[in-house]
Amino acid sequence: MLIHYIKIAARNLWKNRGYSFITLSGLAVGMACCFLLWLYVHHERHYDDFHPTGERLYRVDYHADFSGSAFVLGRIPAPIAPLLPDNFQQIEQVARLYPRSISVREAGSDKQFELENAMFADSTVQAVFGLSFLQGNPATALNRPFSLVLTEETAQRLFETTDVLGRQVLLANGGPYAVTGVVRGFPDNAHVHFDCLAPYRNMVDAEPPHAREPLRNVLASNWLASHSYTYVLLKKGADPERVNAAFPDFLKRFGDKNFLEKQAFKLFPVRDIHLHSASVGEPEPLANPVYLRMFQIIGLLVLLIACINFVNLSTATYLGRVREVGVRKVMGAGQGSLIGQFLGETLLLSFLAFLAALVLVQALLPYFGAMMDISLAYKPWSNWPLTLLFVGTFLVAGLLAGSYPAFFASRFRPAEIFSSKGGQAKGGSNWLRKTLIVTQFSVGIALISGTLIVLAQLNYWKNLPLGFDHAQVISVPLSSANINSLFAPGDSTLRARMNAFEERLKQNPEVGEVTLSSGLPGFGAARHPIRTDKISTEDNVFLQALSVDYDFAQTYRLKAIAGRTFGKEYGTDHIEGFLVNELALKILKWNTPEEALGKRLVRGGKEGKVVGVIENFHTAGFQQALEPLVLEVSPGTFTTFSIRLQSSRVPETLQFLEKTWAEFFPEKAFEYEFLDEQLAGNYLEERRLARLGGNFAGVAIFLSCFGLFGLISLSVRQRTKEIGIRKVLGASVAGLVGLLSKDFLKLVLVALLIAAPVAWYLMEQWLTDFAFRISMPWWVFAVAGAAAVLVAFATVGMQGVRAALADPVKSLRSE
Amino acid sequence: MIQLSNIERYYKSGPLTTWVLRDINLRIREGEFVTVMGPSGSGKTTLMNLIGMLDEPDGGEYFFLNEPVHKFNERKRTDLHKHYIGFVFQAYHLIDELTVYENIETPLLYRGVKSADRKAMVAEVLDRFNIVAKKDLFPGQLSGGQQQLVGVARAIIGKPKLLLADEPTGNLHSSQGEMIMNLFAQLHREGMTIIQVTHNENNARYGTRLIELRDGFVREDRTV
Incomplete structure (x- = not known):
């Protein structure tokens, strides 16, 4: 059967x-x-499902409540971790991870790479995460100073083989480090990744000499700074809540008494980080x-x-x-x-x-x-x-x-x-099939219009002026990404080297303006407390502040609407000069730009006066509103060169830059990115949504037409006789096609009526999140509807014509 | 074998009632070869469908082998007709996607006959109808007469007590029609009860009894 x-x-x-x-x-x-x-x-x-230690794995999160705004941080102060196993009976192992990017090369070679994710880690990291070693002894790999564990990929990149035990490697020109192990790197779906693991205490040696002592102090006794990711492996069956409950007592015993009220630490399951973490400073973007x-x-x-x-x-x-x-x-x-x-x-x-x-x-x-x-x-x-x-x-x-x-x-x-x-x-039952068709087309039309709206919004952003000139600018990071540099006093030689480098670049006619700053325009800036004669500390005014070099305004073509921009010739700008933007005037209670000039302003610990007011420019993606901004000249905090390339001979200029860079900053590999591309990164998620929506809208409409094709064939088959009779009575082909198509086109129109308001509502919700957004473009629904009608008509029409052209004698022949 | 009393069948469309069969009283004994004649629309096919249990009367009583069919539900009727009744259609109604062999085998599948028995029964019928060579062909590859031969083979494979044939030769050339009618005559001689509908006077001569319908009534009922 x-x-x-x-x-x-x-x-x-x-x-x-x-x-x-x-x-x-x-x-x-x-x-x-x-x-x-x-x-x-x-x-x-x-x-993070792949960790063999899985459900016992937690990260300690830092709940901080300073200056009235509570937030959660993914990193905690460094001195906490070593005390945990002895003071919490639930905790089996603790490991700190300190990530930074670092320049790396094989000892004796001058080929230098930048490793994005170098980790300085406690030797317990292998037990906490259950790393899988391909070479080397897991138990001892990180025990001795200046040992180094590489992932397979890093080993390949450095040595073009994974058989590398004992090879010598320099990190940021320090070391040498001996390779003691090769491990499998974490797979794609991990919240954190590493290229290599070095002993935690060696992070000090990766700093320039003048910065080492302050960093040692931070590691030993700074109970405030959010510094290292700290992972905890609980004993089997242990309850994380009991650890959380015991933390206040722990802090009372060991912590800094001044912060007791403002600090809390809680375990967060590692598996939940990617989807549910609310922490600032996650190592990688969350979903x-x-x-x-x-x-x-x-x-x-x-x-x-x-x-x-x-x-x-x-x-x-x-x-x-x-x-x-x-x-x-x-x-x-x-x-x-x-x-x-x-x-x-x-x-x-x-x-x-x-x-x-x-x-x-x-x-x-x-x-x-x-x-x-x-x-x-x-x-x-x-x-x-x-x-x-x-x-x-x-x-x-x-x-x-x-x-x-x-x-x-x-x-x-x-x-x-x-x-x-x-x-x-x-x-x-005809209504059932009609309902199905309407459903299909509603989904298709909604997806098309949604995608069009996303695209319209992206296009709007693309054409919106940022307020500064970003064409042909590349950014070159001055040092590896490393928060330890925050604890270092300024490097006295560095400023001189930066200036010399700048001078050398300017001798090349292919290089335009060059400037330095603590951050790039367009990627936000840290907020700092601001005081003036009218604003006191109690007013709690925190404004974004950027430290920039004298020629920053020229490089990015920022205009002063009152006063002036920074200039070396005034002599004191680096000590007491401030620029504010137009928006800052209102918050700082100055009525006109002119009124602001010469007024006292205190940013954190730095006191000075306003020397100019500049036009607003966007300090973040267009999702965010324009914000008040304070500019100052503090060379110690510079992190990035902005270099405008003059000519079309970009590859040659880049080569020149790299060569010159190696002369002045041998400890750091030359890296660059075009600012335009970096800025586009602000809209990654929206662009992904547009691509996804577009592709699936296409599939949806395509599939709907398949269905429509089936239905029209069915209808034609059912109406063969009717069509035959109509033809015998003199109906034209066009008339018959119209007759057959009419019903289906009506359905598509009904679908449009359903889809448009739904899409409108949902996309309005989406747009509401953005400070700079388009108003709902109604033409989108017209276009989506027209596209659906057109495609539907093409599908239906084809079958209709075939049926209408059929020989009526055949369809009317009886048995 | 068959007893119909006061059978009626009508269609209602709006206020109009169209009578198809009225006041039909018939008794058909085992072994009879009945011919039903009458002009188009006189209710022949409807009568056949009622007897074949493909349709239900709107009134009256129908006993088949003394079982009150009019009281049965669909499942029981299906059960009855699948064991006792075979059908032959004017348009053959073979399943186009099945071979000759498979077409003939299908009723046995629905009866749950075992595979080995099925093979033997189909082989026997193929042999008897001289269509062994055609067993792997599809209906589309056969002539009308051959298709109807397969149709008859399929109808009788389950050894039904009653064979219903609705204009079995209506689509055939006269020589092919004659072949089918001879087959019916032979089946009748072997004891099968047959009811056929026909327009053809010649075909009527093969039967033992003639029933003439007109406008839903039995107009004439006589032995031939």
Whole structure:
């Protein structure tokens, strides 16, 4: 019996090759899209699942409440960790990680790399995370000073082999460090990554000599500074809440008495960091759970559309088989066996689609990964929970999609089938199919208009002036990314070297302006407490402040609307000069720019006077509003060169820069980035959303047209006779196409009416988050609707024309 | 074998009631070969569908082998007809996607006959109808007469007590029609009860009894 069913199913699939292909590929594409999105969501939801120490692994978070604004930090003061195991019986092991970027080279080689994620770590790191060592002894690898553990990738990068035990490496020109181990790096879905591990105390040796003593003090006794990520491995069965509860007493005993009220420390599960951490200063970007849910829903919607198609197309082909149903009933088939047969067929078809979807997923993964900026892999066997979910999806989709046509087909009474001669049966419940079509197109139109709105918003941002000139500017970091430099006093030789470097660059006509600053415009700036004669400490005014060199305003073409910009010739600007922007005037209670000039201003511990007021410029992405800003000249805090390239001979100029850099700053590898590209990074998430939305809107509309194609074919088949009669009576082809298309186009219009307000509402919510946003562009809905109508009409029209051109003699011939 | 009393069948559309069958009283004994004749629309096919249990009467009583069919639910009727009744159609109604062999085998599948028995039964029928060579062909590859031969083979494979044939030769050339009618005559001689609908006077001559319908009433009922 089963073989019999499979046989007839296969033959039917073959007989209706066209339909089968459409049905199958539609479902396969829908499933593949859904699977891809779920893979992504699964990937995001299972961060840090791979640690063998898994559920016992926590990070200590720093809840700080200074100056009235509470926030959570991912790093805690350094002296805490060594005290934890002895004072908390629940804690088995503790390891600190201090990440920084660092320049690295093999001893004796002059090829220098910048490692983005060098970690200075306690030797317990291997026990806490359960690192998997490929070479070296895990128990002792980090015990001795100046030992170094590399990941496979770093070893390859440095030595082009992983057989590197005992090789000598310099970090920031210090060392040498001996390689004592090679480990597998953390996979993609970890909240933190490292390129190499060096002993924690050696971080001091990576600093310039004058900075070492202050740093040692910080590590030993600074109970305030948020410094190292601190991971805790609890004993089996230990309750993290009891650790949290015991922390206040611990602080009373060891901590700084001045901060007791303002500090709290809590364990946060490492597995939850990626999705749920609220900490400032996470090592890597977190996922936005709202976007994840959105992706999941989009996946489900695409799958829904594909299933709807499946129902519609299956029903269409089954209509051609009512005669078979009748014959089978006459031969004794019960309703149950017919339902079984048809359900079996849809399950077979959806199984084929499922297999095709798996192949598609594997084929599309690299592209999808590139779209989402991650590397995804799917191995059906090792990823079995996900595979199980997929199998479940296919079963549910197959049963849902199959049950309607199955019951529909088996319900016919044979007497009706035969009495209407030739097996023309009525279409079944039309409203259901209409609802399905409307649903499909609503989803498609909503996705298209949503995507268009995102694109319009991005385009708006692209054309909005930032208020400073960023063309052809590259940024060159002065030192490795390393918060330890905050604790160092200014390096007296550094300022001289910076100036000399600048002078040398200016001799090259291809180099334009060069300047230095503590941060780049467009990426925010730290807030500092501000006082003036009108504003006291109690007013709690915190403004963004940027430290810039004298030529910063010229380089970025900032204009003063009152007073002047900084100038070396005034002699005292680096001691007491401040610039404020227009927006700052209001908060600082000065009525006109002129009024501000010469007024006293205190930023943190630095006192001076306002020498000029500049035009506002954007200190962050356009998602954020313009903010008041204070500029000053404090050379000790400079971190980055901004260099404008003059010519079109960019590669040569960059080579020149790199060579000159090596002369002046041998301890640091030359790195650069174009500011334009960095600024574009502010809109990464929005651009990803646009790409994703665009692609899936395309798939949704494409699949909807598949469904529409099936329905119009069905309708044409049902109305063959009517069309024949109309033709005999003199109807034109155009008239007939119109007749056939009219109903479907109406449905698309209804879909537009449903989709537009929903999309409008949702996108309005999205736009509300942005300080600089477009007003809702109504043309978007017109375009989305027109696109849907056009595509629908193309689909319907094609079939309509074919039906209208058919020979009426054939359709009217009776048996 | 069959007893119909006061059977009626009508369609209602709005206020109009269209009568298809009225006041039908018939008793058909085992072994009879009944021919039903009448003009188009006289209710022949409806009568066949009622007897074949593909349709339900709107009134009256129907006993088949003394079982009150009019009181049965669909499941029980299906059960009854699958064991006792075979159908032959004017348009053959073979399943296009199945081979000759598979078409003939299908009723046995629904009866739950075991695989080995099925093979033997189908082989026997193929042999008897001289269509062994055609067993792997699809209906589309056969002539009309051959298709109807398969249709008859399929109808009788389950050894039904009653064979219903609705214009079995309506689509056939006369020579092919004659072949089918001879087959019916032979089945009748072997004891099968047959009811056929036909327009053809010649075909009527094969039967033992003629029932003429007009406007839903039995107009004439006589032995031939």
